[in-house]
Amino acid sequence: MKKTVVLTSTLIGSLLAGHAASAASYTVQKGDTLWKIARQSGTTVAALKQENGLSSDLIFPGQVLQVNEQAESEEISSRTYTVQPGDTLSGIARQFGTTVDALLKLNPSIADPDFIRAGQKLQVAGGQERSNTYNVEPAAVPTNGRYIVQAGDTLLGIANKFQTTVDRLLALNPQITNPNTIRIGQAIKVAGGTADVWEAKQQVSAANSAAAESSASLADQIIDIAEKYLGARYLYGASPSRTDVFDCSSFTMRVFGEAGISLPRTSIAQAQAGRTVSFGQLQKGDLVFFDTDSNGTINHVGIYAGNGQMINATVSLGVAYSSLTSSYWKTRYVKAVRVLN
Structure with missing residues (x-):
């Protein structure tokens, strides 16, 4: 049964006859973006801008927005978007309330997520999916019995996948304070059905588990810090003291520094820190290095x-997520090092 999401303490909208959306108001909080609000409320950036008469993505704390949540039964047919001069893939993703990864899956012809051309037609919604949801590929459960959140996951979807309940997942994961907010790459402990079987078969020793827990916790902290700067612009030679602009190595230096880990300033020097690990052994928090000039x-x-x-600082997108399996990054990969343990 459809549940209306109340975004503030005051719900001023109501269901209107003949309309397939529930209206609510949301008061903008510090750090909010239109993309974030759209994703939380099950709508799109374009819909929010139209509903509130916004001509740009600029919003400010205290601003009250009208939000129309799309009905569950609504079906969105395949749509295409024609790339405009100055567009980036991340900007298009924000406009349609989706992610770069989801757009890459819908548009396999894109070989390099950092390069799209004006006039290029992109699919921005597929089949019966809503424009801000995506097909979720099953991910293997690590040996410590945890599931890694994928793009498009919800806590209810994860509960269904592992034949358990949202309440059980919340009890197992007290760090989740809002069941409607989980992030890509987050490790969630799961239990029930197939999850118990996998956990029993893959259980490691207590000592190794404790070490893995400590490393995973620090890795999660690294990713949390890095995600604070998503969308920050790129500036070659940026000072490590700046947080509004970064180049690739000032970004990694800043992120690890906030977690209490000191890194050298340049990518070449950072490649000598820690210990080298193979591509197949990559873990969250590892540093990955590339030769983009060949x-x-x-x-x-x-x-x-x-x-x-x-997560990296790129010339075209600034701080953004990139896929290591894209043809661009895969062919320029050099090595990886681990500095967390």
């Missing part, structure tokens, strides 16, 4: 975020 010299670094994704 001249044999490391000149780019990112932070592995799990599930084949990294």
Whole structure:
């Protein structure tokens, strides 16, 4: 049964006859973006802008927005978007309330997420999916009995996947304070049905589990810090003291520094820190290095975020998620190092 999401303490909208949406008001909080509000309320950035007469993505704390949540039964047919001059894939994703990864899955012809051309037609919604939900690929449960959140996951969906309940997941994961807010790459302890079987078969020793827990906790902290800066612009040679702009190595230096880990300033020097790990052994929080000029010299670094994704500062997108399996990054990959343990 459809549940109306109350976004503030005052619900001023009501269901209108003949309309397939529930109206509510939301008061903008510090750090909010239209993309974040759209995703939380089950709508799109474009719909929010139209509903509130906004001509840009600029919003401010205390501003009251009208939000129309799409009805569950609403079906959105396949739609295409024509790339405009100055567009980026991340900007298009925000406009349609989705993610770069979801757009890449819908548009396999995109070989490099950092390069799209004006006039190019992109699919922005597929089949019967809503424009801000995506097909979720099953992910393997690690040996510590945890599930890594994928793009498009919800706590209810994860509960159904592992034949358990949302209440049980909340009891197992007291760090989740809002059941409607989980993030990509987050490790969630699961139990019930197949999850118990997998956990029993893959249980590691108590000592190793404790070490893995400590490392995973620090890795999650690294990703949390990195995600604070998503959308920050790129500036070559940016000062490590700046948080509004970054280059690739000032970004990693800043993120790890906030977690209490000191890194050198350049990507070449950072590649010598920690211990080298193979691509197949990558864990969340590892540093991954690339040669984007194909001249044999490391000149780019990112932070592995799990599930084949990294967070990095790129010239075209600024701080953003990138897929290591894309043809661009896969062919320029050099090495990875682990500095967390």
